[in-house]
Amino acid sequence: MNGNILEEYNAAMQQGLMDKLYFLDYCNEVHNIVDFGAADGSLIELLYNRFGNTKRYFAVDNSLEMLDILHNRFQGNPCVRVVGDMQDLPSIFGTDKTAVILSSVLHEIYSYGTDLRQFEKIIFGGGFSECPEYIFIRDMSLSRTANRPIDINDLLRLRTKANPSTLQEYTDFWGEIHSDRDMLHYLLKYRYEDNFDRENRENYFSLPYERLLEVVGNKYYFVHHEHYVLPYLRNVIYRDFGITVRDNTHVKLILRRKQ
Numbered sequence: 312m313n314g315n316i317l318e319e320y321n322a323a324m325q326q327g328l329m330d331k332l333y334f335l336d337y338c339n340e341v342h343n344i345v346d347f348g349a350a351d352g353s354l355i356e357l358l359y360n361r362f363g364n365t366k367r368y369f370a371v372d373n374s375l376e377m378l379d380i381l382h383n384r385f386q387g388n389p390c391v392r393v394v395g396d397m398q399d400l401p402s403i404f405g406t407d408k409t410a411v412i413l414s415s416v417l418h419e420i421y422s423y424g425t426d427l428r429q430f431e432k433i434i435f436g437g438g439f440s441e442c443p444e445y446i447f448i449r450d451m452s453l454s455r456t457a458n459r460p461i462d463i464n465d466l467l468r469l470r471t472k473a474n475p476s477t478l479q480e481y482t483d484f485w486g487e488i489h490s491d492r493d494m495l496h497y498l499l500k501y502r503y504e505d506n507f508d509r510e511n512r513e514n515y516f517s518l519p520y521e522r523l524l525e526v527v528g529n530k531y532y533f534v535h536h537e538h539y540v541l542p543y544l545r546n547v548i549y550r551d552f553g554i555t556v557r558d559n560t561h562v563k564l565i566l567r568r569k570q
């Protein structure tokens with residue numbers, strides 16, 4: 312990523328940062344906070360400003376560019392450790408009560424598909440005796456039921472109102488729009504015209520809601536469960552296309568390990 316795109320990307324990620332702190336109250340109960348997919352570290356910085364040196368913070372990322380930014384941002388702060396290899400996490404979970412934040416990162420992990428088994432094992436405790444006390448998940452996730460054929464009227468609305476060039480780019484990459492899932496995938500991307508090439512290639516729905524529940528497994532219970540459509544998104548899609556979104560596109564979860 313070049314400098315400008317990286318800055319824009321991080322600026323976009325910072326929007327809505329406050330909404331991302333829905334789990335704040337539960338941080339009081341843990342000593343370690345792990346932000347998995349920490350990007351530029353904005354969330355960790357907010358948490359550090361809130362809880363200070365009463366906690367230890369771990370900023371995990373696998374992008375060399377982000378790791379560079381994280382090292383620069385937190386150098387000299389003894390409470391924050393930057394982690395480039397998830398293999399280091401089990402030893403952290405083993406020390407004190409830990410919360411792991413998975414904010415807009417699961418869809419990337421399942422999209423690229425590398426180290427999936429290792430990830431599931433480490434985070435959701437498939438094999439290690441210790442697993443985190445809390446896991447906070449906020450991401451895009453769609454039910455498989457959205458694979459139903461698209462309503463012909465919605466398809467017409469989409470074709471009439473969409474920017475022809477982004478729609479073409481989308482269908483060139485993902486194939487023709489046949490289902491509500493295909494339609495929603497485009498509708499979650501069309502606003503990013505300036506950065507469409509990058510956003511287009513990312514699979515936003517790489518982790519279906521049903522599969523997400525399987526991944527969570529039996530070691531955790533839900534303290535908070537929301538499967539929803541962002542109200543802002545619902546409104547702009549109706550404004551721009553006259554299409555009513557009927558499927559939940561996002562999840563916001565707080566999971567607690569069973570004792």
Ligand SMILES: C[S@@+](CC[C@H](N)C(=O)[O-])C[C@H]1O[C@@H](n2cnc3c(N)ncnc32)[C@H](O)[C@@H]1O
Binds near residue numbers: 372414416
């Ligand atoms: C969409 S950003 C989300 C950033 C931030 N968590 C937020 O909510 O704004 C995803 C971040 O996860 C990182 N990432 C993707 N796959 C990863 C993996 N397997 N291990 C660690 N980090 C990963 C990416 O480099 C990127 O910085």
